[in-house]
Amino acid sequence: MIRNASGRISDDVIRSLLISLQDARHERWFVIQHTHCGMRGLTNEAVCARFEEDAAAHGGDAVEAHHIDFMPIAGDSRRISSAMCAACARIRSSLPPSRSTAISTMYAHGTPDRLGGSRKIGAAK
Numbered sequence: 001m002i003r004n005a006s007g008r009i010s011d012d013v014i015r016s017l018l019i020s021l022q023d024a025r026h027e028r029w030f031v032i033q034h035t036h037c038g039m040r041g042l043t044n045e046a047v048c049a050r051f052e053e054d055a056a057a058h059g060g061d062a063v064e065a066h067h068i069d070f071m072p073i074a075g076d077s078r079r080i081s082s083a084m085c086a087a088c089a090r091i092r093s094s095l096p097p098s099r100s101t102a103i104s105t106m107y108a109h110g111t112p113d114r115l116g117g118s119r120k121i122g123a124a125k
Helices: 011-024 044-057 063-067 077-094
Strands: 028-034 101-109 118-124
Touching (some): 028 077, 044 063, 077 101
Parallel strands (some): 028 101
Antiparallel strands (some): 101 118
């Protein structure tokens, strides 16, 4: 399992999947996203501003945050679904197709304090 904020397929994720494919012989990849993603509706600028505020409150600075693409998710569930399809496409184009399968799915969360409060709302290959 590789978990990251926004469930995006970065170069580092591809590196990890390639290693997993070669060394552990894993061949099936699941991209799982949820409707209450903390990166949804943010911009890189907004994330940097949050880091700047937090750093200033603790006597530091967040200059390094301005050089990072946090890969936020703009928009609604349709955009999340499009991002998941793009993630699967990137996996398929980066790994040997005869040896790997990428599947995406999205879950709608119920109340955050209720265990098992999710339901599957979509899937794509």
